[in-house]
Amino acid sequence: MIRLDCPYCGLRDHEEFSYIGDATKRRPAHGGEASAEEWFDYVYIRDNPRGPHQEIWQHIQGCRAFIRVLRNTLTHEVTATGLPRDDLSGKAGVGS
Amino acid sequence: MRSPRSLIPSVLLPRRAEQPYRLEEGGAINRLAPLPFTFDGTSYNGYQGDTLASALLANGVRLVARSFKYHRPRGIYSAGPEEPNALVELRSGGRHEPNTRATTIELFAGLEAKSQNRWPDLTLDVMQVNALLSPVFVAGFYYKTFMGLPGWRFYEHFIRKAAGMGIGTTLADPDSYDKMHAHCDVLVVGGGPAGIAAALAAGRSGARVTLLEESDALGGRLRSDRETLGGAPAMAWVRSAEEELDSLANVTVMTRTMGFGYYDGNVIAAVERVSDHLATPPAFAVRQRLWHFRTKRVVLATGATERPLVFANNDRPGVMLASAARSYVNRFAVQPGKRAVVFANNDDGYATALDLSRAGIAVHALVDSRPGGNPDLQVRAEAAGIECLTGSAVIGTRGYLALHSVDIAPISADGRSVTGNAFNLSCDLLAVSGGWSPNVHLHSHSGARPVYDPAIAGFVPGTPRQAERSAGAAAGSFALADCLRDGAAAGAEAAGLLGFDAKPIEAPVTELRGAKPLVALWQVPGSGKKFVDLQDDVTAGDVELAHREGYISVEHLKRYTTLGMGTDQGKTSNINGHAIMAEARGEPIEAVGTTTFRPPYNPVSFGPLGGRDIGRHFAPTRRSAMHDWHAENGAVFVEAGQWLRPQYYLRDGEENVKSDFDRAITREVTGTRAGVGMVDVSTLGKIDVQGKDAAEFLNRLYINGWKTLAVGRARYGIMLRDDGLVFDDGTTSRIGENHYFMTTTTANAGAVMSHMEEYLQIHWPELDVKIVSVTEQWAAMALAGPKSREVLAAAVEGLDVSNEALPFMGVRETTIAGAFARVFRISFSGELAYEINVPADYGRLVWERLMEAGAAHGIIPYGTEAMAIMRIEKGHVAGGELDGRTTADDLGLARMASSRKDYIGRHMMGREGLTDAARPKFVGLVPVDGKTRARAGSILVADPSTPPPVPKLGHVSSSAYLSPTLGHPISLGLVEGGMARAGETVWAMYPLRDEAVEVRIVDPVFYDKEGERLHA
Amino acid sequence: MAEYSALSLLRHALTGHRDWRRAWRDPEPRKSYDVIIVGGGGHGLASAFYLAKNHNVGRIAVLEKGYLGGGNTGRNTTIVRSNYMLEENAHFYEKSLQLWEQLSQELNFNVMFSQRGVTNLAHSDAQMDAFARRGNAMRLNGIDAELLDRKQVRREMPYLDFSENARFPIYGGLKQPRGGTARHDAVAWGLARGADRLGVDIIQNCEVTGFKLEGNRITAVETSRGDIGCGKVGFAVAGHTGHLAARLGMKLPIESHVLQAFVSEPLKPLIDTVVTFGAGHFYVSQSDKGGLVFGGDIDMYNSYAQRGNTPMIEHVFSAGLAMIPSLSRLRVLRHWGGIMDMSMDGSPIIGKSPIDNLYLNCGWCYGGFKATPGSGWVFAYTIANDAPHELNAGLNLERFRRGYLVDERGAGPYPNRH
Amino acid sequence: MPDSATPMPLRRSALAGALRPGDHGARDYRGPGLIIAERHPLSMVQIEVRPDGVQAMLDAAADALGLRPPESFNTSVGNGLPRILWTGPNRWLVVEPESRDLVAMLRDALAPTNAAVVNLGHARVSLRLSGREVRRVLMKAGPLDWHETAFTPDKCAQTALFHVSALIDCREESTFDVYVARGYAVSFLESVEQAAAEYGYRVG
């Protein structure tokens, strides 16, 4: 069971969360004139790294907040959690 | 508690009371509680404290199984979960359990066990012929043959019959299971000396400690070895330690609980065998329980497993592990034989020989493969009259159904060759020890990799990957004193790391023995079948064959020969097999490596993993506020996700059979269209949306515009995903200045809520919008039909429901039966209709009030079937059309899209693939013959006679076997060209039923195209 | 090399099987190859086999970082079927199924392809309609399919839960009689032996770590055993495609997720077909060794670990017991995981890449074992002709940008929902 | 909603007919291990504000309710008249036995703070679980640390109990108020009863 530290609810099973995915993807601004290529990149393209990965989870069974998690995709070790806009890069732990 | 005897059917009452191999005294058994049991139909007696294995041995039963492939006679080989041979079918009927290890079954009165994988019985098992064919049935032989006619399916039939072991029942299990979630600071796995010491050290510091022990009691090897601690028998120390642990409120000791898997987040899963030691679980008790331990630190004190020596015919009944032989004499007071030979490459042999002779077993020889053996211990053995043969080995055994003698010869120092003449020594017990392998299973589960330690010729824990440390034999330290010290240190360290002040405990002094290291002996010279994996009949020869054929990686070796793939997962065999491969490759074992241990540590029943989430409770059930009314009024319910919804209502005298429910559905449609009907729509998703930017938010969510919607008005909307495909639809009403009430489809209620939360929390946090799901707050009912206004008028309190006052798409608040009600004049059925929302606790009250008010107009409740037919008649899209693959344009809804704003999906919906003219588009379909239904799921094609592959024009997405309104079947579908082909005919193909229906493409709105009824 | 047959088996028995030769050679990598296939799973080996067999390409190497078949090929629940609805998938998977039907003979290696039938259970009218649409499309494509009603399902699988107690009653099912299972390891070994006999160099313990580029061409692959020159390169690395492509600065519409599988203790024949639950995630068949082999859904989070976690494990067992209550006292023997290459529409990507001489074979999700021979067959064609075969033309990389998605489930661009 | 002046019709609980008063399951000389009681009818109102409006809202709420909503996450305050629970960032739930038009009252009181005030009074059922084995029953139900040193009075939390989203509020060492969505009420009660059967339970 991966254990995620919700900034509001504390350490909880990942089963309480729903996985949203890569947190580094920024949605092109609403009303902006982003190119088709930018939209394609946002919707379809993923770095899919083997190692530290910043990702978004929603605490769906808890406070319903979306949180950002830095997790190693190779070891499943979670080294940092924060709010969606926090930048967690650099907080990668031993596992990476 | 019922007395054991009262449980026993008279047929089981003991016929042969005496247990010829039971010692007069000693052992941790209760001689006052004899327990009758049967094996292969014969009745025996054992004692409380026995395992099935010890009880069988006490009764002189040595042949208990047949091997997997060659059906060789096999006996009891171990005294623990590592048992490769003695697998039996336990219990009967719905409680039948195949492949159960006799060595871990706690004996209970009336126990029934049968041998397996033999026919007709153990002694004359006809499949023994396989043994004759064994020269052909080598590893992987089946990959090289059975390829020709009549084909694999033919051969497979026989192979499968021969393979497998126990027989699985098809009867339902009468017992129940559940789950527990626990948290602790320190979890200690294993209740031997190391684990006990760890629990004491951590427990005394005040940390929350749990100690898990798989077997029925603490003690580990101490239950079986004649160790002393502080001058007294070691078990006395165990008992006092147990008392102290019980006295500590912060410590929990759980026996009969196996930690079977070490998962991420330092979570250990365990199974508690709550009632397996009883004939049946007591009332309200479960059979087994799954535990999740969320831990801060883990101490793995799981001990070590002794391994066999690999020599010719090392599998006969009577050959067993030395540690097992000691368990049987010391713990169970059973003689596993009368005349023994002990064969070891380490000091264990001496302790074993002494224990056996102390138990009155004639030890004919102690064979120590080490040149020179261990002189100190040899002195003691010889003092006890035991002849010690060092630098020698057992190179073969004799006997068939049971061992009757062994061949012994001197071997070279490197153990590779026989250096002198063999001689034969009679015996019925051969105790072997090839050294010990630490139980690194959970350590491996946690993601860590064990490393090879030549000192013990075994794999020991590597660098921990999680908050874990191994201790005692599990860490490769085998001397009792070391185990205690190591365990205590590990426990103290774990608590210390968590900020508890833990002091190391003083370990009691142990009896010191001049220990001498083992000398690895992986394969004993000599010819004959040398079994490495007893369960899967993998021999040293098979390992060498795998090497010859290039399956030289330990992983290929495993898969090609099935080494270590049996129910024991190679606990006794892996290391020997890998070492023999290493020798063949001429590489060191560390270079060859080992395979991965995966959960579970020992096999786990499915039951506890399912817990109570099975059968009716596989998923929770969701009911509307009017559920009971529906049930009382003949509703037949259907699952809609987790909801139960009325599908149709049967009347007295009607059965739930097609003819009757077709009548009911037609009745509900015509009743509604002609007069008035009411349907429960509480399951629709409902979301309360508030905030200064609410309108802006809706404008971004939906493809159509929302800025102009006035308070008191509702509007239909379509949502896309960012990829430009349709996500969901529904109506949203403006109920206040900055206050909206949104509805979603039943299926997408949860998804839409999360979708909106994601945009608000992540993409557009600047918007002042607050949303909350109010699906459960409101009971919702749709009142539909030309008479609906009269009914509503009669029910509402002081609200003008005239067309002027409450026009189509109008929203008003009122009370009905005194309850607050929100009335939406919207329609799914195509009739004049109102959706009425009331606080759920008033749902039934208001429903009944409306029914009462409608009685005069012959109001009829209708279910999902009638609702579906009416929406098809009206050409509304629903699940069949909103399948995640359609665009707004495919569904004829593109005109709704606003060109003057940005919205989710806008930027990708224009991609060529989504605007391709060839895309099927939404249409209505009617049978040309006016009577044959084109079923949902039919494929639309131009010419029914085209041979496959047939070009496809589209498909039928929804269909009504009969539109009571139009008097013929109708369907909705998507077809290439869409309405541009109106009037043309195509064929709806349903080859699964050999149906082909010619259908005409028509407007999807079959009913009241101008919407007069809606606006009436 | 010696043919495998009952006779040769008997002959070798007389000599104690001392004369069997290696199933495939263990060559040192050469300086360069015409085609290098990265990945020694079923797809990579099949690609090499068909390149040599159908397109007589000269020097071919398969580079495998670990042991052959140690990836998803060696971890999967071995279900083989071609019951797809969408054109792009249907014809491709049917071709693959046809190749399966002759694979043992073609390889002279028994891959134990057992056509025991595959049935997907339906638990609502809507699900029956969806299955009907798929089954009708299959039949119109000339692929076998049968729609079973509740009674027929009960006749074939009486052990399913037909009691009042079932939370989601069984309405019926869609059956493909020609579907079934195969022995996963044998597939890898048979293909390796077959390719080896055609001169393909199969090089294990050789990890590709980087690439040498000239312009838009790969001139050599860097490996743990040194650089190896290449004419063309094909990726068949499944879950590892993402980070391998990253070495070329290429990003893909793929996420790697862990999917778990389970095996029970060995039993005498109990379940003689393949059946999947429709109200939860569970599918089961019985291996020739007697173990029930079963699985469920992916764990939902990106992962390169070959281990899963308890939530999906528990779901699998409750779903399994909801479907077949009598499994309750059987025991699970082992469970493990594999790394799924989940694509953004749930269908594979097999064709050309933005790099001139690089070809992609990935995005197989939970369904690529059944594709093994077909994938190798079309991938070999694509590499040899530098153009896709019509069978894989629709499964190209460009479809995501252009909007020609192949989304069987309609789940959208969320890899963990396919 | 009509204000308290107009008499409200009788509310029908989602558990009407499902609660079987009396003792069930195993018998224990110490009496039933779990006591199950429904709390009904309740007023439940959710308050949500923008981050910038929190303090103003807390002040206004304190005035209106005579009780300041808790600022620390996953805690609850009050003797029940009313009880206020933190349920998420900038989000609270006010609960009291139904006696007045709480929604209207709060809407007026909080209007200046731009808070969203939503009536959830019928959206959830609330069970009071108490007794000797209540924490063991909760251990069967959900993944939180139910230990008396960890889940103490005036702590509240949200998680899934028996796979149903639930809000749990610890009132006393052996007393918990549990809230689940109304539609799941009966199914949830069945699960609680199954889990409690081995300890014996009383429906009061």
Ligand SMILES: Cc1cc2nc3c(=O)[nH]c(=O)nc-3n(C[C@H](O)[C@H](O)[C@H](O)COP(=O)(O)OP(=O)(O)OC[C@H]3O[C@@H](n4cnc5c(N)ncnc54)[C@H](O)[C@@H]3O)c2cc1C
């Ligand atoms: C649990 C599970 C159940 C499944 N069930 C089914 C099923 O029932 N039916 C079905 O059809 N499909 C199923 N699948 C999917 C199927 O197993 C895969 O799609 C298929 O086996 C992929 O084969 P492959 O050859 O492409 O990949 P793999 O077999 O994974 O081979 C890829 C190989 O590439 C190697 N590699 C990776 N990186 C490098 C590198 N840098 N250098 C060299 N070598 C490298 C890997 O070591 C690996 O051996 C399942 C998968 C899993 C995990």
Ligand SMILES: NC(=O)c1ccc[n+]([C@@H]2O[C@H](COP(=O)([O-])OP(=O)(O)OC[C@H]3O[C@@H](n4cnc5c(N)ncnc54)[C@H](O)[C@@H]3O)[C@@H](O)[C@H]2O)c1
């Ligand atoms: N003579 C030798 O060479 C030799 C070798 C090894 C061990 N020993 C003796 O064995 C003892 C070792 O002490 P120890 O405490 O390290 O090991 P142990 O074998 O005494 O105790 C381990 C205990 O852990 C339990 N266990 C194992 N896996 C478990 C799991 N997953 N879940 C729950 N319980 C589990 C076992 O049932 C066992 O009771 C010492 O007395 C030592 O002298 C002697």
Ligand SMILES: Cc1cc2nc3c(=O)[nH]c(=O)nc-3n(C[C@H](O)[C@H](O)[C@H](O)COP(=O)(O)O)c2cc1C
């Ligand atoms: C179809 C299939 C059947 C399997 N049957 C068994 C089995 O009978 N016994 C066993 O120990 N493992 C069995 N395994 C699992 C393997 O032992 C192993 O766990 C799997 O190949 C993954 O490799 P790994 O665990 O070494 O990572 C089976 C695997 C598959 C794919």
Ligand SMILES: [Zn+2]
């Ligand atoms: Zn939270």
